[in-house]
Amino acid sequence: MNNTFKTIALAVLLTSTVTACAYTTDPNQNNNQDHTMDETNTNTASDSEDSVQSNNNNDEGAENDMNDAEAIVWPEVNLQKKDEGEAVVQLQKTLITLGYVVSEDGIYDDATTRAITDIQLQLDNVLAVGVYNAETRKALKNMDIKALETKIKPGKELSNERSEPVSGSDATETAMITNPYDQLALVNKANALPKDYVPIDLVVPDVRFPFEEDYPKKQLRKVAADALEALFAEADQAGITLFAQSGYRAYSTQVFLFNRYAEKHGVEEANKFSARPGESEHQTGLTMDVTSESVDFRLVTDFGETPEGQWIKEHAADFGFIIRYPEGKEDITLYQYEPWHLRYVGEKTAQEIMNNALTLEEYFNEK
Numbered sequence: 297m298n299n300t301f302k303t304i305a306l307a308v309l310l311t312s313t314v315t316a317c318a319y320t321t322d323p324n325q326n327n328n329q330d331h332t333m334d335e336t337n338t339n340t341a342s343d344s345e346d347s348v349q350s351n352n353n354n355d356e357g358a359e360n361d362m363n364d365a366e367a368i369v370w371p372e373v374n375l376q377k378k379d380e381g382e383a384v385v386q387l388q389k390t391l392i393t394l395g396y397v398v399s400e401d402g403i404y405d406d407a408t409t410r411a412i413t414d415i416q417l418q419l420d421n422v423l424a425v426g427v428y429n430a431e432t433r434k435a436l437k438n439m440d441i442k443a444l445e446t447k448i449k450p451g452k453e454l455s456n457e458r459s460e461p462v463s464g465s466d467a468t469e470t471a472m473i474t475n476p477y478d479q480l481a482l483v484n485k486a487n488a489l490p491k492d493y494v495p496i497d498l499v500v501p502d503v504r505f506p507f508e509e510d511y512p513k514k515q516l517r518k519v520a521a522d523a524l525e526a527l528f529a530e531a532d533q534a535g536i537t538l539f540a541q542s543g544y545r546a547y548s549t550q551v552f553l554f555n556r557y558a559e560k561h562g563v564e565e566a567n568k569f570s571a572r573p574g575e576s577e578h579q580t581g582l583t584m585d586v587t588s589e590s591v592d593f594r595l596v597t598d599f600g601e602t603p604e605g606q607w608i609k610e611h612a613a614d615f616g617f618i619i620r621y622p623e624g625k626e627d628i629t630l631y632q633y634e635p636w637h638l639r640y641v642g643e644k645t646a647q648e649i650m651n652n653a654l655t656l657e658e659y660f661n662e663k
C-alpha cells in the first residue's frame with residue numbers, strides 16, 4: 297500500500313461529485329438523470345420534510361440533534377443500484393444527515409451503494425451486500441439518532457484502504473473495484489478485485505457436491521449460499537439433480553491456476569477461459585459452478601443441453617442467479633460460453649438480465 301493510493305482513495309471518498317465508479321465504464325449510463333432530477337425536485341419540494349436540511353450536520357448541539365432526528369427517515373421499500381426516484385432521495389437525505397457524502401439526486405449510484413455497504417459492515421447480523429433491503433431497514437429503524445451516531449461512523453469500513461491492481465499490466469487498463477462487498481459488483485477483465493479481498497461471510501452451502509473433501513471451493517458468501525440451497529431444493533422437487541462443483545476461490549489460488557493454464561496454452565489463450573488473478577468472479581464468493589452426473593460432473597458447454605442445464609437456464613433467476621457468460625455474448629463478456637457458471641446478483645437484477653438475455657455488462661451500460 298503506498299501513500300499515493302491512500303490519498304487518491306481519500307479524495308474519492310470526500311468528493312461528492314466523484315462516484316466510486318471503478319466498475320462502470322460508460323460515463324453516460326445515467327443519462328436519464330436530468331429527467332429524474334426534475335421529477336424528484338418537484339416531488340420533494342412539496343414534501344413537508346423538505347424543510348429539514350442537513351447541510352450543517354457537522355455542527356454539534358441539541359437543536360441540531362432535533363433536526364437530525366427528524367431528518368432520519370428510512371424508506372419502506374427495498375432499493376438497490378440503478379434504482380431511481382423519491383425513495384432514493386429520502387435515503388440519500390438520511391445518509392447525508394448521518395455524515396455520508398452522497399448526492400441527493402435520487403439515483404442509487406455507486407456512492408449510495410458504498411454508503412449502505414459501509415453501514416451494513418458496521419451493523420451486527422446484517423449482510424454487507426450494498427442493497428438497501430428489509431434486513432438493513434429493520435436494523436436501522438431499531439436505532440434512534442443517538443444510537444446511530446454512536447454506532448455508525450461514515451467511511452469506517454469502506455474508506456481509504458485500497459490496494460493496487462496487479463493484473464492488466466500490459467495493454468489492458470484494469471480498474472480496481474473499491475466496493476467488493478457489493479452484490480452487484482461488476483468483476484471482469486476491466487474491473488479487478490483487490491488481491492487482499494476475502495469475503496467476510498463465507499459458509500458452505502448445504503447442497504450436493506460430487507466430492508467428499510472439505511475443499512475451500514465449497515464456500516459461498518451467506519447471501520449466495522442461502523439462494524443456492526433454495527435453488528437446489530427446487531431442482532430436487534422437479535426431479536433435477538444438480539451438483540455444485542466450484543465456488544469461492546482465493547486470489548492466490550487463481551494465481552496458481554492462471555499460471556498453470558498460461559504455461560500450457562499461452563497467456564492469450566488462457567485468458568479466454570480462465571480469469572487473470574483479481575478478475576475472477578469466484579473471488580467474490582457470489583459464484584458457483586454447477587454440473588450434473590450426465591456430463592460426468594465436468595464443466596463443459598454440453599451441460600447447457602442437458603435437462604439440468606436447461607432447468608438452470610429457466611429457473612436460476614428465480615433465486616437471484618444469472619448465467620454470467622451466455623452463448624453469443626462472448627464479445628461482450630470476453631469469456632467463452634459457460635452454462636455452468638452461476639453468479640448471484642439478487643432476484644430483481646437476475647430477472648431483468650435473464651428475461652432480456654443480457655449480460656451484467658449490458659445491464660450496467662444500458663437503461
Ligand SMILES: [Zn+2]
Nearest residue numbers: 583584585637
Ligand atoms: Zn466459474
